[in-house]
Amino acid sequence: MSLEAVDLLLTDSCKKEPCPWCISVRKDEEEVPFKANGQKRVNWLRLIGLFPSLGINRVICSGGEPRKLGPKFYELINTAAQNNMYVTVSTAIFPQEGDELLTSMQQSKKILVGLPLDGSTPEMCGLMRGEGEGNRFASNLHGLKVLQGLDLLDRVTLRTVVARPNFSNVLEIPAMLLNNGIELFKLRWKLYQVNPLGVHKDEYDKWLIHTLDFMRIISRLKDIKEMGEITTLPVLAADRHHLIINSQGNANMVEMEGWLKEWPDIPSLRYRRLGNVNNEGMEQIIQRFRGIR
Numbered sequence: 001m002s003l004e005a006v007d008l009l010l011t012d013s014c015k016k017e018p019c020p021w022c023i024s025v026r027k028d029e030e031e032v033p034f035k036a037n038g039q040k041r042v043n044w045l046r047l048i049g050l051f052p053s054l055g056i057n058r059v060i061c062s063g064g065e066p067r068k069l070g071p072k073f074y075e076l077i078n079t080a081a082q083n084n085m086y087v088t089v090s091t092a093i094f095p096q097e098g099d100e101l102l103t104s105m106q107q108s109k110k111i112l113v114g115l116p117l118d119g120s121t122p123e124m125c126g127l128m129r130g131e132g133e134g135n136r137f138a139s140n141l142h143g144l145k146v147l148q149g150l151d152l153l154d155r156v157t158l159r160t161v162v163a164r165p166n167f168s169n170v171l172e173i174p175a176m177l178l179n180n181g182i183e184l185f186k187l188r189w190k191l192y193q194v195n196p197l198g199v200h201k202d203e204y205d206k207w208l209i210h211t212l213d214f215m216r217i218i219s220r221l222k223d224i225k226e227m228g229e230i231t232t233l234p235v236l237a238a239d240r241h242h243l244i245i246n247s248q249g250n251a252n253m254v255e256m257e258g259w260l261k262e263w264p265d266i267p268s269l270r271y272r273r274l275g276n277v278n279n280e281g282m283e284q285i286i287q288r289f290r291g292i293r
């Protein structure tokens with residue numbers, strides 16, 4: 001299997017109440033697909049140094065919240081970019097003036113940022129990601145303006161999870177951005193069909209939407225004339241070529257195990273454990289990944 005990118009879950013922490021689809025932060029220990037308490041943490045800098053020789057030229061840094069790693073985080077992304085790798089920082093904290101992430105982005109064109117926006121109002125964002133997200137709505141918008149002011153908007157991917165609560169509201173997001181002076185055509189926008197996981201796995205009726213409905217929303221968004229590039233991740237394609245490594249070194253890939261009984265157009269997904277980078281070494285894990293058909 002070809003390897004398009006490696007997801008690095010740099011931290012296991014984000015907020016108290018994780019989003020229902022979050023793969024890296026769980027309330028319930030048993031539901032953490034990667035967790036193995038007591039294991040040695042990964043030396044990310046060393047790992048990143050190995051990647052180019054293993055043919056990997058793109059990493060996605062997420063967390064939980066990757067920026068919770070502190071000053072080491074910036075050393076890591078700057079080093080990856082100097083090693084000629086593309087780095088996407090998937091953060092829920094929109095960069096504001098003076099933010100170190102902005103400095104890194106200005107220093108290297110290889111550093112990109114993925115930011116969540118699940119609704120056109122604070123209430124809708126709060127409904128999707130919890131109270132704090134709603135309160136942050138104004139600063140999120142301001143963060144986008146700051147990026148635009150520095151001419152960095154074309155390195156932003158907005159990430160929107162499309163679920164039952166925001167199903168029709170997603171169509172309001174473009175007008176909201178335009179009304180706030182955001183140059184929509186410069187943005188990349190990635191939309192995900194929600195895939196409830198872990199403790200929320202039984203909440204399909206609360207979150208899930210059918211694939212066809214998801215695609216209908218996308219086609220209406222694509223009709224908007226000011227729209228930039230749109231990409232999508234339907235659950236059907238969620239097992240595409242991603243190797244995920246968590247902070248304890250456990251390496252997993254997502255794969256399809258079958259179809260949901262009550263939702264026959266939706267695949268059920270599981271994690272395939274490929275090993276631990278601290279024990280088996282990165283070369284071995286990559287060989288295993290590439291050997292899977």
Ligand code: SF4
Pocket residue numbers: 014015017018019021022023024025063064065092129
């Ligand atoms: S904001 Fe992102 S990292 Fe944090 S809980 Fe939600 S999906 Fe997970």
